[in-house]
Amino acid sequence: xxxxxxxxxxxxxxxxxxxxxxxxxxxxxxxxxxxxxxxxxxxxxxxxxxxxxxxxxxxxxxxxxxxxxxxxxxxxxxxxxxxxxxxxxxxxxxxxxxxxxxxxxxxxxxxxxxxxxxxxxxxxxxxxxxxxxxxxxxxxxxxxxxxxxxxxxxxxxxxxxxxxxxxxxxxxxxxxxxxxxxxxxxxxxx
Amino acid sequence: xxxxxxxxxxxxxxxxxxxxxxxxxxxxxxxxxxxxxxxxxxxxxxxxxxxxxxxxxxxxxxxxxxxxxxxxxxxxxxxxxxxxxxxxxxxxxxxxxxxxxxxxxxxxxxxxxxxxxxxxxxxxxxxxxxxxxxxxxxxxxxxxxxxxxxxxxxxxxxxxxxxxxxxxxxxxxxxxxxxxxxxxxxxxxxxxxxxxxxxxxxxxxxxxxxxxxxxxxxxxxxxxxxxxxxxxxxxxxxxxxxxxxxxxxxxxxxxxxxxxxxxxxxxxxxxxxxxxxxxxxxxxxxxxxxxxxxxxxxxxxxxxxxxxxxx
Numbered sequence: 001x002x003x004x005x006x007x008x009x010x011x012x013x014x015x016x017x018x019x020x021x022x023x024x025x026x027x028x029x030x031x032x033x034x035x036x037x038x039x040x041x042x043x044x045x046x047x048x049x050x051x052x053x054x055x056x057x058x059x060x061x062x063x064x065x066x067x068x069x070x071x072x073x074x075x076x077x078x079x080x081x082x083x084x085x086x087x088x089x090x091x092x093x094x095x096x097x098x099x100x101x102x103x104x105x106x107x108x109x110x111x112x113x114x115x116x117x118x119x120x121x122x123x124x125x126x127x128x129x130x131x132x133x134x135x136x137x138x139x140x141x142x143x144x145x146x147x148x149x150x151x152x153x154x155x156x157x158x159x160x161x162x163x164x165x166x167x168x169x170x171x172x173x174x175x176x177x178x179x180x181x182x183x184x185x186x187x188x189x190x
Numbered sequence: 191x192x193x194x195x196x197x198x199x200x201x202x203x204x205x206x207x208x209x210x211x212x213x214x215x216x217x218x219x220x221x222x223x224x225x226x227x228x229x230x231x232x233x234x235x236x237x238x239x240x241x242x243x244x245x246x247x248x249x250x251x252x253x254x255x256x257x258x259x260x261x262x263x264x265x266x267x268x269x270x271x272x273x274x275x276x277x278x279x280x281x282x283x284x285x286x287x288x289x290x291x292x293x294x295x296x297x298x299x300x301x302x303x304x305x306x307x308x309x310x311x312x313x314x315x316x317x318x319x320x321x322x323x324x325x326x327x328x329x330x331x332x333x334x335x336x337x338x339x340x341x342x343x344x345x346x347x348x349x350x351x352x353x354x355x356x357x358x359x360x361x362x363x364x365x366x367x368x369x370x371x372x373x374x375x376x377x378x379x380x381x382x383x384x385x386x387x388x389x390x391x392x393x394x395x396x397x398x399x400x401x402x403x404x405x406x407x408x409x410x411x412x413x414x415x416x417x418x419x420x421x422x423x424x425x426x427x428x429x430x431x432x433x434x435x436x437x438x439x440x441x442x443x444x445x446x447x448x449x450x451x452x453x454x455x456x457x458x459x460x461x462x463x464x465x466x467x468x469x470x471x472x473x474x475x476x477x478x479x480x481x482x483x484x485x486x487x488x489x490x491x492x493x494x495x496x497x498x499x500x501x
Contacts, residue, residue, distance in 0.1 A: 021312050023342040024305045025350070057312060057335055059342040060431040093335030100431060105423060 002047045003038070007066070008054030010034045021057040028065025035070065039083070046083060046170070049112075049181040053089025063097035064104075071107045074167045084167050084179035087111040087120075095120070110168055112181035119168065127168075130159045131178070134169050138177035145176070192252070197226035201236030203444060203477050207468065209243060214469035218248040227282065229256045234359035234377035235477045237270045237299055241357050244277035246381035246472050255282035268359065269298035296322060296360040296374065297341075303355035308345045311358060312338050322362055327372055327482040329439060330490065336435045337374075337480070343428035344378040344476055351388040352473060356380025369458050371482040381473040385410050385447040392416075403448030404466045411445055411452050432478060438490050441480040447473065456481075 011019055014034035015027050022028065039048060050070070052058070067087070074085060087109055090098065098120065102108060108121030117135060119128065133145045146156035160176055163169040169176045195212045198205040209224075216222060224240065232240075244251050253274055256262045265271060266285040274280060297315050302308065320334045341360065348356040358378045365373040386406035389395055409415040411433065416426035429445075433454055436443040444453040444461070451465045458481070 016309070019309055019313075021309065021316075021338070021342075023312050023339075024308050024346055026305045027309070057316070057338045057342070059339040059346075060427040061343065061346060064425075064427060091335075093332060093339070096336060096434075097339060097431065100427060100434070104427060 002049070004049050004051060005035055005038055006051045006054055007031065007035075008052075010038075011055070020055070021059075022055050022062040022066070023057060023059045025061040025065050028062035031062070032066045032069055035066070036073070039085075046081065047086060047179045047181075048083070049086050049088055051089045052087065052091075052094055055089075055094065058094045058097050060097045060100055063094075064101040067098055067109065068101045068105050068107055071102075071109060071167070072105065075107070075165065082170060084170055085109070086117070086179050086181045088181045108166060108168055110179055110181075117178045117180055123166075123168070126159050127163055127166075130156065131163055131168060134160070134163075134176045135178045138169075139172050139174035140177075141175040192221040192223050195222055195224045197224055197229050197240070199228050199230050201226075201229055201232040201240070203233065203235045203239075203446075203475075206236055206239045206475075209240070210471045211469045213243060213246075213471070218246070221249050221251070222247060223252040223254060224278065225254045227254045227257045230258055230261050232261075232265065232270075233363070233477075234268070234299070234361045234375050235379070235475065237265065237268055238357040238359050238377045238379040239475055241270075241273055241277060241299070242379040242381040242473055242475065243471075244274070245354070245356075251278055253278035253280050255280060255284055257282065259283075259285070267298070268295055268361070269300070273299055273301065273357065294322075294362045296362065297358065299357050299359045301355055302345045302348045302358050302378070305346075305349055308342055308349060311345055312342050315341065315360060319360075323374060323480075326362065327374060327480070329480070329483055333439055333480075333490075336438070340432050340435045340478060341376055343432050344376060344478065346428055347474065347476070348378065348380050348382070351385075352380040352382025354380060354382045354473075356382065356473070365479070365481070368460075369481055371484070373479050373481050375480075376478040377476070379473070379475040381471075384473050385445075389415065402450070402466070404450035404452070404464055407445055407447055407450050407452040408464075411443075411454075436478055436480065439480045439483075440487075440490070441478060443479075444477050446471070446475040 010031050015030045102121030106122055108119055108123050110117050111120050119131060129149055130145055133148050134140055142157045142160050143153055146153045164171055170179050193216055195209055198208050263285045271284050296318050300311055319337055323329045323333050323337060324331050345358050356379055360376050362372055362374045386403045389406050411429055414426035414430040433443055440456050442456050442459055449468045449470050453461045453463055455461050
């Protein structure tokens with residue numbers, strides 16, 4: 001099950017109908033609370049996509065309050081069943097703020113660039129190589145990733161586990177896969 | 191007895207020190223007259239800092255307006271007298287200002303006391319900022335959003351740290367003295383608790399013999415320390431973001447608080463990175479100056495972390 005959340009709609013609903021800029025910490029905290037309420041529905045979706053395409057300006061404070069703290073909650077308190085958040089609709093100027101807060105908190109996220117999932121934020125070379133294989137081949141098991149990268153199974157299991165803990169890959173019945181963004185469509189919750 | 195504080199003919203970040211030096215020896219409740227009769231020009235820093243100076247006084251000060259009609263008219267159009275009327279007893283001829291009609295005033299002097307004010311400031315400035323930054327100063331369109339972020343973070347410093355309201359103003363002018371180019375300047379001034387006291391209120395603050403206003407500015411501006419960092423590692427990024435934006439566009443950032451002033455200095459300027467032992471002045475006074483770009487200028491440095499954006 002997937003869910004699409006339009007951040008600008010949340011902003012206007014949770015804070016002020018006249019706002020189009022994501023600025024200030026209190027605004028970011030209110031938007032994050034509203035998003036968390038949507039995530040805590042009775043039947044939570046496995047993948048939720050947070051869509052920034054309607055957001056005009058995003059400052060560092062809001063980037064930290066919304067994105068970094070959402071990711072922190074996901075990585076520090078994994079849920080059962082697994083839940084993942086992906087992002088889309090971020091422009092270059094949004095990325096300036098996002099990269100800074102991700103770097104500061106050593107977090108990374110999966111976002112959609114022209115229909116393709118990409119990583120944003122600090123990851124080790126090893127994590128990046130494993131993630132690339134999972135994106136290209138997923139769903140894929142650890143032994144196949146290890147074989148493709150010429151590594152031991154133990155090493156790849158450790159790295160994939162780290163990627164899973166950071167919510168950058170999903171574990172499914174068919175193997176590891178990259179969480180993919182959902183496009184907005186009428187009727188989906190926003 | 192009323193002490194007369196002489197306002198320099200050209201009032202900017204540097205010459206405002208003369209105002210502070212005259213104010214410092216006076217008791218807060220001493221009656222003061224700010225004599226601006228001979229003033230001919232003021233930067234947004236100068237005007238917002240004058241308001242902060244009034245805010246710092248226990249006794250309502252007097253203010254003698256510039257005698258030059260053009261100067262007084264310009265100060266009126268920046269919104270200065272409207273706010274000054276609430277803080278000073280005004281003397282002299284005070285022209286009526288028409289709000290927001292000055293082409294080089296991006297944002298007239300605006301009070302900032304709460305979060306909604308930051309939204310209003312950022313919302314009001316965006317279209318005009320795009321026109322002026324891209325159209326007049328030839329900055330890439332990407333600068334407009336960064337400028338808005340910088341303005342937002344600078345204003346939030348007042349809301350989160352000052353303990354009282356402050357003022358922001360944004361203006362373009364020709365900075366011939368050092369640069370020979372047009373610049374856009376953000377000035378954000380308050381007379382609140384300042385950086386040192388703000389950081390001292392953090393539970394993780396450790397006082398040592400070297401701790402003073404200069405070390406507090408170093409901690410906040412250079413090392414991105416915030417009083418909220420205790421328990422929230424994401425704090426302190428606002429000033430870091432301002433610094434990044436300013437550096438990227440070859441601009442200058444300076445922050446004065448208490449008895450010290452720190453500056454991030456571009457190659458075109460010869461300011462001092464740190465000045466200590468200044469005459470004391472409460473609160474924080476921030477100036478961000480971004481110069482016009484000319485053909486042949488080196489490309490702006492990449493945004494922070496761009497290396498990892500799309501691998």
